Amino acid sequence: MRIRIATTAWLLITLATIGAAYGAEIAGNYSGRYRCRDWNTLDLRIEDHGGGRLSAVFTFAVPAGASGSYSMTGQYDERAGRFQLVPQRWIGRPPQGFQMVGMTGRFDPSTRRLTGKIDTVFCFQFELAGEGGAPLAPLPAASAPAVGNRDYATDPVQNGIEYWDASMAAPAGTPRESEPIDDVIDWLRKEKFSCLGTERVRWDPSGTKGTAGQKVDTRARFVIECDGECRGMRYAPWTQAQVYHFDRRQPVPVMQMKGIWFGGTVVKWVFTRPPGGTPPDVYIHQWSATGFDSGPGCKAPRSGTRETAGSDTTPNAPAAPPSRRAPVPGTNTSPMPRMR
Numbered sequence: 001m002r003i004r005i006a007t008t009a010w011l012l013i014t015l016a017t018i019g020a021a022y023g024a025e026i027a028g029n030y031s032g033r034y035r036c037r038d039w040n041t042l043d044l045r046i047e048d049h050g051g052g053r054l055s056a057v058f059t060f061a062v063p064a065g066a067s068g069s070y071s072m073t074g075q076y077d078e079r080a081g082r083f084q085l086v087p088q089r090w091i092g093r094p095p096q097g098f099q100m101v102g103m104t105g106r107f108d109p110s111t112r113r114l115t116g117k118i119d120t121v122f123c124f125q126f127e128l129a130g131e132g133g134a135p136l137a138p139l140p141a142a143s144a145p146a147v148g149n150r151d152y153a154t155d156p157v158q159n160g161i162e163y164w165d166a167s168m169a170a171p172a173g174t175p176r177e178s179e180p181i182d183d184v185i186d187w188l189r190k191e192k193f194s195c196l197g198t199e200r201v202r203w204d205p206s207g208t209k210g211t212a213g214q215k216v217d218t219r220a221r222f223v224i225e226c227d228g229e230c231r232g233m234r235y236a237p238w239t240q241a242q243v244y245h246f247d248r249r250q251p252v253p254v255m256q257m258k259g260i261w262f263g264g265t266v267v268k269w270v271f272t273r274p275p276g277g278t279p280p281d282v283y284i285h286q287w288s289a290t291g292f293d294s295g296p297g298c299k300a301p302r303s304g305t306r307e308t309a310g311s312d313t314t315p316n317a318p319a320a321p322p323s324r325r326a327p328v329p330g331t332n333t334s335p336m337p338r339m340r
Contacts, residue, residue, distance in 0.1 A: 026054070026076055026083065026107045032128035032136055034060075034118050039139060044114070044128055052076050056085050058100075068095040072102070081106050083114075086260050087240060102242050102260070119242040160234035160272060163226055166251035180251035181225050181299055187250065193221060193287040195298035201271055201282035210271035212284055215264040216241050216257045221287045222267075224253040225300050228280025232273055239267040 027048040033039045043059040056072040069092065074085035087100030101123060105116015112133025117125055129136045166180040201210040214222070216239075224235060237243060241257040259265035269284060285298035 025109050028112070028130050030112075030114055030128035030130045032114075032126065033139070034123065034126035036118065036120075036123035042126065042128065048076065052078065054083065054085065057091065058085075058087070058103075060098075062095045062098065066095065068098055070094075070100045074103075076107070081108065083107055083116075084119075086119075086242070099238070100240055160236040160270070161245070161253070163224070163230050163233040163235060163253065164248060165226065165230070165253070168231065181223070183251050184223055184254060185299065188221065188223075188287050191289070193289050196220065196286040196288050198286070198298055198300075199269075199284045201269065201284065203271075203279040206275065207277075207279040208273055208275050210269075210273075210279065210282060212269040212271075212282075214267045214269070214284065214286060216259040216267060216286075217264045218290060219256065219258045219288070222255045222257065223285040223287065223298070224255075225283045225285065226252075226280050227282075227300055229277055230280050230282075233271060233280065233282075234273070235269065235271045237267050237269055239265060241265040241267060 027046050030044040030046070032042055032044075034042050041061045045057045045059075047055045049055065052075050054072075054074045054076050056074065057069055058072055059067055059069040062068055068090070070090045071088045072085040073088055074083060076083040083103075083105060085103045087102055090100070099120075102119035103116060103126060104119055105114055105126065107114055112130030114128040114130070115126070117123075127136055166183075199212045199214050201212045203210040222237070226233065235253070237255065237257070239257065240261070241259050244256045246254040246256070257265075257267065271282060273279060281300060283300040287298065
C-alpha cells in the first residue's frame with residue numbers, strides 16, 4: 001500500500017514538473033526584427049507567470065546608438081501556441097518621437113521562434129529567434145534593419161494612409177443606389193454597433209494639415225467620411241491603442257481600436273493634403289458595441305450649408321468643390337430661389 005501511494009505521488013510530482021516546464025517554454029530571451037516601413041532591430045525578454053499570464057520587456061534601437069525599452073503584459077494560449085502582448089509603461093526616459101506598440105503572434109517550441117504582427121496600422125510583421133533555437137535567415141542587403149522608425153512615426157505626409165472610398169472606384173458621373181457611408185452604417189447596425197458621436201476635422205490656415213482628437217475606452221470602430229475634393233488626402237491615427245484597419249473591405253475607411261489604459265486611450269488624428277483649393281469636409285464617426293446610441297449622428301450634413309471644417313475663409317478664397325452627396329429627397333437643388 002505504501003509503495004502504491006509513493007509511486008502515485010512520484011507520478012503526480014513528475015507530471016506537474018513536466019507540465020510546468022512545458023507551460024514555461026515561451027519564457028526566455030529573443031532577438032530579431034520587426035517592420036515599420038523598414039526593418040528594425042528588437043530584443044524581447046518574456047517571463048511566464050503561469051495560468052497563461054505573461055510579462056515582457058521590449059527593447060529597440062534608436063539613432064545615435066541609444067535604445068528604448070518598455071514593459072508589457074499579455075496572455076499565452078499554450079494549446080494554440082498564440083500570444084498577445086500589450087504595452088504598459090516606459091522603462092527610463094522614453095525616446096522622443098517614438099510610441100509603444102503591442103504584439104500578436106505565435107510561438108513555435110520546436111524552433112523557439114516568435115512570429116506575428118505589430119499591433120498598429122503603421123507596422124507589419126515581426127520575427128524573433130529564442131536562445132538555443134534556430135537563427136533567423138539574413139535579410140537581403142536592401143532590406144537590412146534600419147536603426148529606429150522615428151521618420152515613419154513623425155511623417156504622415158509620406159507614411160499616412162491614402163484616403164479611398166467606393167465612389168472613387170466608379171467612373172465620374174456614375175449613379176449609385178446609395179452613398180458609401182450609408183452602406184457602412186447599415187453594416188455597423190447589423191453588427192449591433194451604436195453611434196457614440198462625431199468629431200469634425202479642423203484644417204490649419206494653409207489647408208494642408210487637419211487634426212481631430214478622440215478617445216477609445218474599450219473597443220470602438222472609427223469611420224472616416226470625406227466630402228469634397230478628397231483625392232490625395234492622407235490620414236494617420238496617433239495612439240497607443242491597438243489598431244486594425246478594414247482596408248478596402250468596406251466602402252469608406254473603417255478602423256477598429258482597442259484601448260489599453262484604464263480611463264481611456266487618446267487618439268490624435270492627423271490629416272494632410274496637397275496645397276491649393278478648399279479642404280474637404282472630413283468627419284470621424286465613433287461606433288461601439290457596448291455604448292448607448294447617441295442619436296441620429298454618425299453621418300455628416302450636406303455640403304454647401306456650412307463653412308469648410310476648421311478652415312479660415314477669406315474674400316479671395318477659392319470656391320468650395322461641389323458636394324459628392326446625392327441631394328436629400330424633397331430639397332430644392334436649383335440655384336434660383338423658390339417662387340412664392
